[in-house]
Amino acid sequence: MINKLHHAAFRCRDSEQTRAFYEDFLELPLAHALTIAQTATGRATDVLHTFYEMSDGSYLAFFEAPDQPFEFKPQHDFDLHIALEVSKSDLLRKFEHGRRLGIETRGISDHAFIESIYFRDPNGYVVELAAPKPHPAFDRAAALALIKARPKTSDA
Incomplete structure (x- = not known):
């Protein structure tokens, strides 16, 4: 396991x-x-x-x-990103710190169960810092239903 x-x-x-x-x-x-x-x-x-x-x-x-060989390129959030959990106070502190240093800094985005900010690292990867918010328990059955209802997009 x-x-x-x-x-x-x-x-x-x-x-x-x-x-x-x-x-x-x-x-x-x-x-x-x-x-x-x-x-x-x-x-x-x-x-x-x-x-x-x-x-x-x-x-x-x-x-x-x-x-x-490796193709380094700026990654789109939906293609690849690294999400790391932080406290809300650290999220706010890093948001200001990134801006002060001139690092590409985006957010704050409210995703209902987390609040997030985003940076781009020197390799082109998007790094998300996510602060958890109180939220109802995730519903596995509802999540599975969304996946099953999604139209098939490949022959795989």
């Missing part, structure tokens, strides 16, 4: 720029870094793998892999 998220890993352009955003700005401490010189299949590589720790013990991780 799955217990919790250990880490979610993403590519990064530059480990120091990524560290400055996640550690200095978002206040996620750099917990670990390692170099990977050889893949599991024996291919030589030059990868730096970094881990930033969240308060629940899970991590955001990044691979700087200059020898591996």
